[in-house]
Amino acid sequence: MSTDSPLIIALDYPSLDAALCMADQLDPARCRVKVGKELFTRSGPDVLEALHGRGFEVFLDLKFHDIPNTVAGAVQAAAEQGTWMVNVHAGGGRRMMEAARERLDRHGLSTHLIAVTVLTSMEAADLAEVGVAASPAEQVERLAMLARDSGMDGVVCSARESARLRTLCGDDFLKVTPGIRPSFAAVGDQRRIMAPSDALAAGSTHLVVGRPVTQAEDPMAALSAIEAELAGE
Template sequence: MSEMLIVALDFPTADQALHFIEPLSPDDCILKVGLQLYVASGPQFVKRLVDSGFKVFLDLKFHDIPNTVAGACQSAADLGVWMMNVHAGGGPVMLDAAAKSLASYEKPPILIAVTVLTSMNQAQLGATGVSTSPEAQVKRLAALTAEQGLDGVVCSAQESAMLREQQGQDFVLVTPGIRPLGSEQGDQQRIMTPQDAKQAGSSYIVVGRPITAATNPLAVIKSINDSLR
């Protein structure tokens, strides 16, 4: 059973995603539904995955006024998702509202915050008016997230060791930008292999195209799971 691997279902339609999922079982991996697929297929598709026994990470990165984000978090929790995320850049009041919105659930989803997107480098961050390094910004936003009672953050695996030291063992670190040896970098800037990410302290790794675009996705999933054991 995979305890770390999250596969990003970066497909434009529900039919393509369902075709990909067909040979998979919930023991193989966790499934991530992002913006493109969610906009195309809606909450019913997410519910279908949940009802099929899969753990689902709903990756919609909520970032709005506190009341709107709180309501969105509750709607996601009502779908039965295993994990969801918001943007840490929404600030302490928004983060607090998100965390409090899930307090009444008997088994609330894991709630994490996005720090700095793994597609961003120093130049891109600077263009938004942030003068510190990506690492410093990640550290600051992770501290803010922890202070507001969320479970963890999305970060680059290159920042996992730093955050593990800063926040301790229970803080959830979800790391995209994971590329098995020999995979293309794509649009990710701050990348790492699955084994290195685990060693650095990542709780969960997110892999997309190296699996979804593979000739034999199940074999790649098995290879990654074996390497993580």
């Protein structure tokens, strides 16, 4: 099932059963879902099959970062399993991203291929510690332009950077933004956060939401509350 909702719910769970229990409370007409490292490492491709069988479009968030040939193979494997979106780390560089793009194109695979810029959990001090003197905003701009020039369909960034990237890379370049915090939710370990409606207004094309929905007592009610915030209610 295809949806025009911008919402992607992060199924960050330690088991297939727990993830499917949450998925069964969600509606594939109203959101997509994201499978990340913990869930995929525990459940393997079974989780993709189970979610596709329930009608969800799946973002496989494994943030590949390796030599070009290895990443190209991993991206192909993800796409051949019918995933809607897959990501790599832009920090892997131009040749890595170009190899991934070329591999999908050569096999006629239309999975969206995007690159992570600077993680939303990182701020200037974290970048400085790993030898990056630029501010998060500057580093995101640099990596987003490199990602665009290397054939990516878009980037993962904080919604705080979406407006600038819309100017630099255009409306069609996907801006997938985690660190979304509706008015009712706790910030947790995220640093560069934004409210859902502000994120869309800033130019985010997709909003990744995890704990504000998955840790809610009533996840569908939380999803509805976010939809209401988006509709300006």
